Amino acid sequence: MIWNRREIFAACVAAAAARRATAADDTVTIPGKRPMILHNDRPEDLETPLRYFDSWITPMDAFFVRQHLPRPAAIDAAAYRLTVNGMVSKTLELTLSDLQKLPQHTIPATLECTGNGRGFYSPKVPGIQWGRGAIGNAEWSGPRIADILKLAGASSSASFLDTDGADTGVAKTPDFVRSLPLKKALDPATLLALKMNGQPIPDIHGFPARLIVPGWDGTSSVKWVVRLTVAAEANKGFFMNPGYRYPKYSLPPGTPARPAELEVIEGMPVKSSIVAPEDQSRLTVGSIAIRGFAWAGEEAIERVEVSTDGGSRWHDAELSSPKLPFAWRLFHLDWKPTEPGYYTIMSRATDSARRVQPIVAAWNPSGYLWNAIDHVGVTVEKAG
């Protein structure tokens, strides 16, 4: 009896404290962004609400944001310099104008936070509790990393490219530096993007230049890039190890990572998400559009199937064009339920490498790469 009352009292005190703490920063508006799901406002971690996902290209004002460190002070385009160094024949200090003079390429690519869907894992793991919306699809334009490294004369015996952004950590928080195997860095699709959806990249997304590593986790696509270093070995900083690593061998849910058996995450898995109807919505008998998106990292989406009876029967959904690696495809199925009731709608994607979404996503200690067959529950009521 004592302990129950104690717990209740403590919970009441704590709830009151939580209300005070939340009230202090309740009205946060992020310039340039529509209302977003606010996981963190300092620095900004913003999730796209599902209702904004109604086009192949995600508008900039709806695109998710993941910051590891506080945003750097706004970068002056005229003062900007990109250092290219390390195992190169010539260290470069490139201006924005130098980068704009290189051949420009445009790649449509989906960016997804490595931890998108973390909130669905059980048991819970630390980190931003993303739902479905830490993902977006944009057209990225800029010079190829391969062309920049050619200018610098990158050594053929190098194996990695380190990328550092202008952001720096508070106190002893490690700097955000990522290493990319040179093979991927030299891929013709890997860009130093200067534009997003045809416009200069907004500050919040990495102005004036960000890496775009199509098909890989969003973490690879470093923002505010100020240094590219050609190296023999991968960077050993926190954000390469143990950060953004995944167990080589699956672990029982809830068990700690085995550091020696963690591997760097590279290409993303096959995945689909239902954006309409929304989970637990109430609908009326008639015509209901089931919509969503599917992507598969470096592969292309081949097929999306939808079930409206909890996975007993599956129907092929219509897929948007084009069919490309790196970029998502939208899917759509017109559903005409004739009976009222509660329905479980599911989506299952298959990619060009014949990978199929699993029924159960593999739990992992950092909650990465959620890609289970998606499902939402809806109540269909009689008309009138």
Added chain:
Amino acid sequence: MTPKLWLVTLILAAAALAADQAAVERGQKEEARTCIPCHSLRLIHSQRLSKAAWGKELDKMSGWGTTITDREALLEYLIANYGDDKPAPAPAMSGNGAK
């Protein structure tokens, strides 16, 4: 239960409540002092973690330069509010900052 035993029970309960309340309040102050300099509290308040997982987070943040002086109170506060037995919070939304 005799009246005397009731009284002892009540005194013990009051002491326990006072101790917990004090720890939770100290924990909240510790949160404001140690966590706010680097990130907003939303990042914390959206989590639902076990005591062991919160402990690991505090270790990580200590390693990243924050000085936690009242670790036990901070843990007590985090478990009381954001333990893995608590329901997930409703998502918060930002205001409209689009043009």
